[in-house]
Amino acid sequence: MRILLLALLSLTVGHALKAQAYKKEEAKAFFVNQRYEEALAVLKTAESLVANDQEARFLLAVSYYQTNQLEAAGRLFQSIIRSEKDPFPECWLYLGKIRHAMNQFAEAAGYYKDYLRRIRANSPNRKMVWDDIRRCATGMRLQYLPSEVYAENLGPKVNTNGDEFAPVPSPNFSNRLYFSSMRSGNLGGRRDENGMPDSRTGQFYSDIFSCRSATGGGGNWQEVSSVGYLVNSTRHDVLLDFNADGTVLYFFQGWHHEDAKIIVDTFRNDKEERTVSSDVFKGPINPAIGDEAFFFASDNLVFFASRRPGGYGGLDLYRLEYKNGQWGTPVNLGPQINTAYDETTPFLARDRITLYYSTNHPDFSIGGLDIVKAVFNANSETWTTPENLLTKINSSEDDAYFRIAKDGFTGFFASSRKDGMGQRDLYAAHFDNFLPEMELRVDEYYGYVESRLVEPEVTGPQEDMAANPEGESLPALPEEIITTEEVASVPEAEMSAEHEITGEQEEVPVQPQVDGAPETASEAGNAGLLFLPPIYFRMDTPEAFSADQLRQLQTIADTMQKQEDAYLVLTAYQKEVESGKGAAIFKGAQQAEAxxxxxxxxxxxxxRIFIRGLLSEAVGDQECSVDFSFYLPEGKAATTPLPVVGLRYANAVPRHPVHQRLLYKVQVGALSGAYGTNSLDAYEGVMVERQMDGPYYRYTVGAFTTFEEAEAFKVKLLRGAFTSAYVAAYIDGRRADQMRARRHIIDFPDLKAYTD
Structure with missing residues (x-):
C-alpha cells in the first residue's frame, strides 16, 4: 500500500511539474511574439511556478512592464533582487526603464549604471545603455524648460490595447483624423510574420481607420471607422498621406517590407461601379531596401526615411523631387539632420523650411525616438541644430509620426509612452500660440479655394464591411471624396467647410459698434497728448511725404526711441474697390507699409511696427488714410501720453468697429500677398494685418467684444467657405498671443475664456 501511495504521489507531482513546464513554455511563446497580455494571463494562473522559478517571475515582471503596469513591475523586480542569490542583471535595467518612464532621470541613470556593473565588458548591450544614460542627461537638461504646448491622449474610443500609429489630419475637414492600427477585428485576423493565419501567437496586421472630433477638432475624438475593404486588405495597410485636396490617397501595402508596395489610390464614387482605381507609385523608392515613413509634402516632393547604403548610419532622411516630367534621385538631407542614429517620420511645415522629425540621438532625445524641429537657412544652405519639443510632448519611449493640422495650433503624433492604453497610442499636441511655420502660402491658398468638397455619410462599423460579400453594395470610400451628383443627397447639417464658393451673401451677425471713441486729442481730455494727425493718400502709390508729414514721422521715430518698450500700430483705411474687399484692404496695407x-x-x-488695413468710406475725398496709435506692454507707463486704440485716439474714422481696447476677430487666411478671391466680400469687419518683421499678411473678419461671440462666428465660417479659421485677440490694436493675453486678464476678464 505504501509503495502504491508513493507511486500515486510521484505521478501527481509529475503531472503538476509537467503542467507548470507547459505553462512556462506557453508564456514564453506568447512573450517571444510580443503577446504580453496573453503571457501575463498564463503566468498569473501559475502561482507555484512564479513563486519557485526566477525565470518565470522575471517574465511576469517584464510582462507587467510591457503592458504599462509600472508599479507592479517595479515591485516584482525589487522582489527578485532581494530574494535571489544571483538575480538576472536585467532586473536593474528594467528598474532604470521604469524610472526613465516616470521622467526620474537621475534615478534611472543610477539603475542603468548598476546594470552595466553586472554585465560583461564585451556585452553588446553596453552601448545601448550608455546611450540611455546620455538621454537621461538630456532629460535633466530639458525637463524644466518652459513649454507652451501640452499633449492629450485621444482616449479609449480611438486608442486600444493594440497599436495605433501614423496619424494624418484630413486635408479637408478640421474635425477628422486618419490613422493606422494593428487591433482586434482587423480584416486579416492574426497572422505570423510570413502572412499565414496564426490565431495562437500571431499578430494583427494593420488597417487604416478614421475618427472624428465632436468639438470641431479640439478634442473628444470618437466615431472610429475603418476606411473599408476597398482600401484595407488582409496584408499590412499603412496610411502614408493624402494629396493637398484629398483626392489621392498614398498608402503602404504588403505582407512585409520585402514584398510591399506604395499604392496611389484615386477614388471614383460612381453609383453604378463604385470602384477604386489603384496604381503603384513609380518613383525610385522601395520598402524592400529599407525605405519607410513617407511624407508627401506635395505631388512633386516626398520626404522619407531609409537604411539604404551610403547614409550616415541607422535611418536617414531623404528628399525626392519630381522635375522635368520624372522623379529624380533621392537626396540625403546631410549631416546636420542625419546622424549615426535613427532619423525618421519627417513632416515639412507649410513654410517649406521647417522640418519636424523624430530621432533617438542621445544629444537630442530624452528617451527613444523624440520629436525635434530644424529650420533650413536658404542663405547659408544649412539646417539649424535640432530643437527638442520638450517633455510635455516627448517621453522616455518612442514619439514619432508628428503632423500639424492646418489650424496651426494642433499637432498629432504616436507614442509608446508607459501611461498609454496599448503598444502605441495617438496623442494631440495643443499649442498655446499659432505656429508661424503653418501660415498658408498664397499659392497654396488659391489651390484650396478652387476646389470645395461635400462631406459624405460616415462609414459603418468595420465588422459590417468585413462581412459584406462580394457583389453587394460596397462601403463608403474615405470621406475626403464625393461626387457632385451626390451633393443633393447630403443633409444640410453634414455640409463641410469646403463646399463650393458661390459668392452668395451669407447672413452675418451684427457687428458691435464702439461708442465714445474720441475723435481728437482734445476730446480725450488728456493734456500734453502727443497729437498725430492721419496721413492721407490720393493715388495707388503714396505721394512724396510733405515737410509736415516728414516732421511728424521724425517725432514718431524720436518717441519710439525714448519709449523703448512701445509698439507702433499703423492703421490704413481704404475705400472699397471693384476687385473686392480683399484687394482693397491689401492696397491699404501697402500704404501703411510705405x-x-x-x-x-x-x-x-x-x-515694433504692426500694420492694419481696413475698409471705410469715411476718408473724405481721399482714397486712403493712415493713422497712428501705440501699444504699451502691461505695467509700462508712457513718458508722454500716447494715443492708444480705444483710448486717446485721434483716428481718421471715429467709431470704426475695430477701435476697441479688447477686440476679437477670426483669422481665415495668412498669405504672402494679396487676397485673390471674393470670399471676404460677404463679411463685415474685414481686416489685413502684418507684423513688419514677418513675411505674411493675416486676413481676419468680424469684430467682437467677447470670446463667446467670436467662437460662435468661427464655427459658422467653418460651415461656410473656409477650410480653417481661428479666433485671435487684440489688445490696444495689437494682436495678443496666449502669453500676452494671460498677462492682461486682470484688465480684461473676458480674456480668461480665450486663454482657457
Missing part, C-alpha cells in the same frame, strides 16, 4: 518703411529709415525697429 509709412512703415519711412520710419524704418529713421531707425525704428521692424519688430
Amino acid at each position: 509709412v512703415a518703411k519711412a520710419l524704418l529709415k529713421k531707425g525704428v525697429p521692424n519688430d
